[in-house]
Structure formats: structure tokens, C-alpha cells
Amino acid sequence: MSVLEVDGLTKRFGGLVAVDDFSLDVEQGEIVGLIGPNGSGKSTVFNCIMSIYDVTEGTIQFNGDAITDDKTHEIVNKGLSRVSQESNPIDLYPVAGNIKLFTLPNSIRSLRGGASDEEIYEYAARIDIEDKLQEMPDELPHADVRRLEIAKALATEPEMLLLDEPFAGMNQAEINELAGQIERFREEGMTIVVVDHNMGGLMNLVDRVVVLNNGEMLAAGSPEEIAENQRVQEAYLAGEGL
Numbered sequence: 117m118s119v120l121e122v123d124g125l126t127k128r129f130g131g132l133v134a135v136d137d138f139s140l141d142v143e144q145g146e147i148v149g150l151i152g153p154n155g156s157g158k159s160t161v162f163n164c165i166m167s168i169y170d171v172t173e174g175t176i177q178f179n180g181d182a183i184t185d186d187k188t189h190e191i192v193n194k195g196l197s198r199v200s201q202e203s204n205p206i207d208l209y210p211v212a213g214n215i216k217l218f219t220l221p222n223s224i225r226s227l228r229g230g231a232s233d234e235e236i237y238e239y240a241a242r243i244d245i246e247d248k249l250q251e252m253p254d255e256l257p258h259a260d261v262r263r264l265e266i267a268k269a270l271a272t273e274p275e276m277l278l279l280d281e282p283f284a285g286m287n288q289a290e291i292n293e294l295a296g297q298i299e300r301f302r303e304e305g306m307t308i309v310v311v312d313h314n315m316g317g318l319m320n321l322v323d324r325v326v327v328l329n330n331g332e333m334l335a336a337g338s339p340e341e342i343a344e345n346q347r348v349q350e351a352y353l354a355g356e357g358l
């Protein structure tokens with residue numbers, strides 16, 4: 117069964133068509149890569165799925181449930197979580213407090229309630245930052261700040277994760293490590309869509325690749341098929357190449 121079904125998604129910003137009649141089905145346990153040149157609409161697709169943006173046309177279903185008109189927190193409560201391309205930790209709280217914030221009911225603004233210390237340790241351990249729980253976010257290296265963002269999403273206990281540029285700014289060793297961790301999430305039963313420009317990190321990780329260009333689906337296939345696809349290579353010619 118499809119966990120996520122995006123059907124005929126169109127998003128316009130005034131006269132600009134950022135996403136144009138885009139459809140995507142993701143099966144349980146898949147890791148799908150969503151790639152495309154800068155400005156091709158990848159983040160807009162994620163923002164529409166998460167109801168950060170209103171959808172202009174089309175429908176989105178999660179586990180057979182229409183979520184197109186849901187609020188973001190309702191979607192998260194249903195088990196779909198997104199790690200955005202920007203990190204936004206709260207520097208007043210250590211890593212543990214930042215994770216805990218994501219376990220609190222939406223309206224509460226204190227750190228009372230929410231996950232126990234043991235649960236926070238477990239969320240952090242799933243992405244290997246359990247030894248950084250008492251550190252302040254502004255003292256962490258970039259790769260750990262990104263891991264904290266993933267730990268925050270894990271704290272919402274998602275069934276499916278949308279990862280927006282998880283490898284950005286990481287060195288090769290950090291990319292390999294993170295790819296291994298994402299693979300582990302899949303082994304734990306999670307379904308994942310990854311957007312990234314780092315083709316090495318992405319192509320080794322994903323089962324299937326979907327390519328966006330100017331808001332439209334340009335191609336879909338195995339990483340090998342996509343790497344050899346002439347139209348995909350042409351779309352990237354002005355950019356960074358494959």
C-alpha cells in the first residue's frame with residue numbers, strides 16, 4: 117500500500133508555477149530520492165505536503181487519509197514529519213531541551229511534561245547524538261546541528277520522514293555516516309523521501325529517484341537509470357551536473 121500519495125499537485129505563487137501537476141506514490145519502507153536543479157520545486161513539494169503552503173490544485177493522502185487541508189501539527193500527529201533544509205535550534209536550551217520541545221503539546225511553552233529523559237536519550241541515540249544531550253546547539257559542529265534537527269523530527273515518532281538536504285555542508289565521512297543512519301531508520305520500518313544535491317550520498321541510499329524540472333516531473337527510475345538519462349543530464353547542464 118502507498119503510504120504517501122501526491123496526486124496532480126500544482127502550486128502557484130502569483131504568476132509563477134512552482135509545482136505543475138506533480139504526482140508521487142511512495143510505498144511503505146521505500147527510500148525515494150527527489151532531485152532537480154535549483155528552483156525546480158523540491159522544497160515546495162515538501163512544503164505543500166506538510167501544509168506549510170496551501171495547495172493550489174491536487175490532493176495529498178497519507179496512509180489513505182486525505183491530508184491536503186490538514187494543519188501541519190495534525191499531519192505530524194498522523195505520523196509524517198519533515199526535516200527542513202534550515203536548522204533552527206533554540207540556543208537557550210541544550211540539545212535535550214530542543215528535542216523535548218518537540219514532544220510537548222502544541223500550546224505549551226514550558227519544558228514541563230513531554231518526553232522523559234530516557235525517551236529523549238533514545239531519540240538522540242537513534243541518530244547518534246546521545247553523548248551531546250547537555251551541549252548547547254551553538255557549540256555543536258554543523259553535522260551535529262543537522263543531526264539534532266533529525267532527532268527533533270524523530271521525537272514526533274514519525275512513520276514517514278521527509279528529509280530536505282540532509283547532506284548539505286557535510287564532509288564525505290559525515291555523509292556516509294548519515295546515509296547509514298537513514299538506512300537504519302528504514303530497517304526500523306520508516307518510509308523516507310530525501311531531497312539532496314549531493315548525488316553520491318543520495319544515489320547510494322535511495323531505491324528510486326524522481327526528477328523535478330521547472331516544477332514538472334522530468335523522469336523517474338532507479339538511481340542507475342537516472343544517472344544515465346539524457347534529459348536529466350541536460351536539465352542539470354546549467355547546474356552542478358550529476
Ligand SMILES: Nc1ncnc2c1ncn2[C@@H]1O[C@H](COP(=O)(O)OP(=O)(O)OP(=O)(O)O)[C@@H](O)[C@H]1O
Nearest residue numbers: 129132133134152153154155156157158159160161
Ligand atoms: N514562498 C514563496 N513565494 C514565492 N515564490 C516561491 C516561494 N517558495 C518558492 N518559490 C519559488 O518556487 C520555485 C521553486 O522553489 P523551491 O524552493 O521549491 O525549489 P527547490 O527545487 O527546492 O530549490 P533548491 O534546490 O534551490 O532548494 C522557485 O522559483 C522559487 O523562487
